[in-house]
Amino acid sequence: MPTPVIRGRLLVVLAALVIATGLLVGPVAGQSDGATGGTIVIEADETVDDVDALAGNVIVRGTVTGDVSAAAGNVEVEDGGEVGGDLEAMAGNVDIAGSVDGSVSAAGGNLVVTETGSVGGTLDAAAGTARLDGTIDGDVRLAAETITLGEGAQLEGDLRYAGTLEGNEEAVAGTIVEESPVDVTPTLQPVASWLFAVYAFVMNLLLGAVLLGLFPRFSRTVADDVATMPIRAGLAGLGVLVGVPILLAAIAITVIGIPITVLGAVAFVFAIWVGVVYGRFAVAAWLLSSADLENPWLALVVGLAGAVVLGQVPIVGDPLNLLIALLGLGALAIGLYRRLRSRHESADERPPSAVE
Template identity: 60%
Template sequence: MGTETSVPKRLAVVLLVVVLLGAVPTGVAAQSESTVGGTVVVEEGETIEDLEAVAGTVVVEGTVTGDVSAAAGDVRIESGGEVGGDLETASGSVTIDGTVAGDVDVGAGNVAVGEDGTVGGDFTAGAGNVVVDGTLEGDAAIGAETITLGEGASIAGDLRYNGDLQGNTDAVAGSITEDSTLGFDIAPTLQPLASWLVSLYTLALNLLLGAALLALFPRFSDGVAERVATDPLRTGAVGFGVLIGVPILLVAAAITIIGIPFSIVGGFAFALVVWVGIVYGRFAVAAWLLGYADLENRWLALVVGMIGGAILAQLPFVGGLLNVLILLLGLGALAWGLYTRRRTPGTREPEHRDRIGPDEPAGD
């Protein structure tokens, strides 16, 4: 019996570790890397050959000696970052403040080449808005609704464009030609598409974290749902107090030199607690609502809650406000549950319970 029940627990622990690793920024240290992650970073001082990434954010602070290919919400070549080959990306936004030695071929909602940005090859972009304030050493072909050449811009070759060209056209050493064949109609769709890809990735992480929490702490999770359903006002007030009070305490701790390390570690720990609060809040609200339909299955509540929260996140203003309220409920129920558990130590989580509600006899 003990061996059989310990296997799901071990799997849940492994699942939780995988989720936490997937949620933190991923450093790239391999010679050639293909990766999927929330944030993919080539750290300052690191050198790799090539990078292929699907992520929420891709950041190059170090050196990629070869090519960079990315599908992401945001792609940034930071000041000091170097790409020795080509940059190809479809993303919500692209910012080049470093150096790309080869060609740049991007489709994005917004593209910017900063004052410190340099592109050694040809520059091709289809976007909603393009701002060039750096150096393009080859030819440029830009299709965008708005194309702005800043005072620091320098284009050594020819410029072909389609859209509203503004700014410092004297920055172009070659010819300037309007070319209606350069399209940018697809560019405005890339930013919401990238946003949805990031949302799907976040949804998957939230589902995995929720599954690990339900598998490891079934009674505690049911208690969270029960607290939200029975006393939402007080639970939300507790959550508001935690959300405001803990950061104040962390800032106060950082005032002293001894407290700085505790404040930093506490900040990371609190961020994790807030994430758990978001997951628990969505789970608890879904369980509460499903209870009115006599559907008291925790796994169904988890799926409905995570999908519902992801949909709310896409709604302007109202969705964000509702998700904040759900966070307060989840954070309050979590804090309340941890406080109660500390005052009554020694309780153990039962095995094989699928319903949300009063404790039931354990099955075989």
């Protein structure tokens, strides 16, 4: 049976995981259908402001007055569903059978705008296949292996495309220009950057919750080391970052050392990740302590969120995040070394077993 302390730590970790998982479904109500990531549904009688989601499926049957930003297996705006703003989607399938009053930026395996579907702005997309049967008021830029214009399609602007164009070309009121390739990167970049930022924050939060929940004393020690000896921690982190790859390369010279190098590389990458999380946590804990706030969970959230904001600062943002990572990696290495040395000294002081 786990001790009360261990049970308490496990409950803390579980609660943190539940909270962090909740971030995945954004500010809307979601219902689980057993799929990975669940399903987020805006029901027909439901109205929400915005949708930001990572999920298995995102389905709009009701009204979203603002924007929809989604990364999912399937993103659907069903017949009768309405998006008042823009739709940004990364998905295996993007299906628009309802109305999107703003513009659409999409990347996926398949893109479909049905006969009942409409887009009030521009459509920019990269897909394996694309079929347009509805109305699009703005210009269309498409990169796909096959692009089909259905009989019900109505494109009020220009069509720029890369791929094979089939079907009702008379549906295009403007000009049709074939380009190879059509550059849709600028329009899809906000979706990709949003997806990466949310994913990185959630994964770092999950790892930080595990570290604080299972190793609270060690985590406090790491934070204290960053606060009390930042130069030593930073130098140690730099030494680990530079020295370990050199050591692994030396081990890999021999055939028998290749498996060790592979395992060591995996462990090294994980250690860097832990160091990054610890560094952000430690710096935030030090800053909050100056305001008499000693909550480690608050420090974790503030540190991770602050790093996201810091990364958006030109010129100095990335170097400062690197410095924080080196502080965390160095403090982690110092803490592990201290613990191993303590165990070794305890073993040396232990009296030898009696020989029968």
